[in-house]
Structure formats: structure tokens, C-alpha cells
Amino acid sequence: EAQVTQNPRYLITVTGKKLTVTCSQNMNHEYMSWYRQDPGLGLRQIYYSMNVEVTDKGDVPEGYKVSRKEKRNFPLILESPSPNQTSLYFCASTKPGGANTEAFFGQGTRLTVV
Amino acid sequence: RKEVEQDPGPFNVPEGATVAFNCTYSNSASQSFFWYRQDCRKEPKLLMSVYSSGNEDGRFTAQLNRASQYISLLIRDSKLSDSATYLCVVSLSAGGGNKLTFGTGTQLKVEL
Numbered sequence: 001e002a003q004v005t006q007n008p009r010y011l012i013t014v015t016g017k018k019l020t021v022t023c024s025q026n027m028n029h030e031y032m033s034w035y036r037q038d039p040g041l042g043l044r045q046i047y048y049s050m051n052v053e054v055t056d057k058g059d060v061p062e063g064y065k066v067s068r069k070e071k072r073n074f075p076l077i078l079e080s081p082s083p084n085q086t087s088l089y090f091c092a093s094t095k096p097g098g099a100n101t102e103a104f105f106g107q108g109t110r111l112t113v114v
Numbered sequence: 115r116k117e118v119e120q121d122p123g124p125f126n127v128p129e130g131a132t133v134a135f136n137c138t139y140s141n142s143a144s145q146s147f148f149w150y151r152q153d154c155r156k157e158p159k160l161l162m163s164v165y166s167s168g169n170e171d172g173r174f175t176a177q178l179n180r181a182s183q184y185i186s187l188l189i190r191d192s193k194l195s196d197s198a199t200y201l202c203v204v205s206l207s208a209g210g211g212n213k214l215t216f217g218t219g220t221q222l223k224v225e226l
Contacts, residue, residue: 031211040122042218043158043201050211090157094212098146101205101212105157 002027004093006106013081013113021076021109023091031094032074033058033103034066036087043090049074081113115140118217120202126223131192135220137185137202146205146212147178149187152219153198161187161200192224 004025013019025032033048035058045058049068063085065077078085091106120137127133139147147164162169164176164185175188185202202217 033214035216037155040218042118043216045213045215048211048213088155092214094214096212098212100163101146101148101214102160103150103158103214105159107157108155 002104004091004104004106006089006091006109008109009107010110011112013111015082015113016080019078019081019111021078021089021091021111023074023076023106024072025074025091025093025104026072027093027095027104028071029093029095029104030071031096032068033092033094034064034074034076035090035092036060036085037090037108038087046076046089081111083113085111086113087111116217117141117215118202118204120217120220122218122220124221124223126225127192129192129194129224129226131224132188132190133192133222134189135187135200135202135222137187137217139183139185139202139204139215141204141206141215142180142183144183144204144206144215147176147185148203148205148214149174149176149185150201150203150216151198152201158201158216189222192222194224194226197222197224 034046035043047066049055092103149161150158152158199219
């Protein structure tokens, strides 16, 4: 079954404590992204990766890092989380194809930073 | 101005009603267009692509007007199970990939 797996699903942490949210896809897609979703702001892209070892900033990259050492994995790293990073995070793996482009999302990670 | 704008709703409609959602986008270079559905803060899922000629999938009809930079989604004979948030999405080729930009979503509640 084609899927994107994120872990953890829920996380409460304290300000400044480094954390990593993992993301893995089994569809052999090259393009992967991280988004955060906040009320009234919709989904905003944090970082994306076009292939192994190729990553770039999205619209809201401040406070985040990513890596892409293998095609299937694209972890999101918060080196020093702050309360304004409390949000719902989604990893996505995108099948290319112009009008047939489709993004497959993980189930989301609800992060609370206190 | 937001890149993709939608009326947030909520749209409260009775079962069986026809409901239409609209969306506008600001970047005329946008190449592909989609509607995604998101249930109760779960992950978004592709509902349908939107083509210039208009396209239909069962009770759902999508239209695109490139000149007006306007996208629409029509749902006929609404079901309770259609209750969700509908996200308008545009795609732009960027750096070798397709960047998807999401609207904030329109919430639909179908009631008995």
C-alpha cells in the first residue's frame, strides 16, 4: 500500500529541547515536502527536497532543518523549539506529472511546545 | 494578497443541496489546479484535478477560468459524508519540481 508515515503523531515538548519528526514514503518519489497548518493560515511549506541531498527552503523555514540522505526518508528537525512552532505538521511525498501531480500526505504530527 | 484565496465558510447546507465553492489565485504562471479534501484535521487527500475544459467526477464538477484566475467546485446532491474542508490548490513549476500552494480551505457542513 502506497503511504507516507510520520512519527510521532502527537508530541508535547518544552522550549529549547531538540526534536525530530520522521517521515518515510514507499512510493519512490523524488519530491518531498514539509508543511505546517495553522488556523486561518492554511498549509504552508516549510522545506522541500527534490532528491537525495537536495533540499531547499519553502515559505516558512525559520527554526527548522531537514535532511535527505535517502530517497524514502525526510526528517524535520527543530533544533530549539519555541511556542510559536506549536502547530500541526504534515509531510508530503509528491508524484510528479503536471496536471496529474498528486501529493500524498502523512497522517500529521500535532506538536505542542510549552 | 494571498496566493490562493477561498471563502472560509462554514457553508451549512441540508442533505441533497447543491453547493458551490470558489477560489482565486494570484500567480498567472500557475500551471495545474486541484481540489483536495481534508476531514477533521486529518491529512489532505486529492479530490480531483481541475482542467480548463471543466471536468466531472460523479456528483463533483470542477471548473477553471484561466483568464479570471478562478477555480470552482460544485457538489450536487450533498451527502452527510461530504462534510469536510475543501482546499483549493495550485501548482507551479519551481526548481525542477511542482510547488503546491494551498488555500486556507472552505468548510462544508451537510446537515439532515
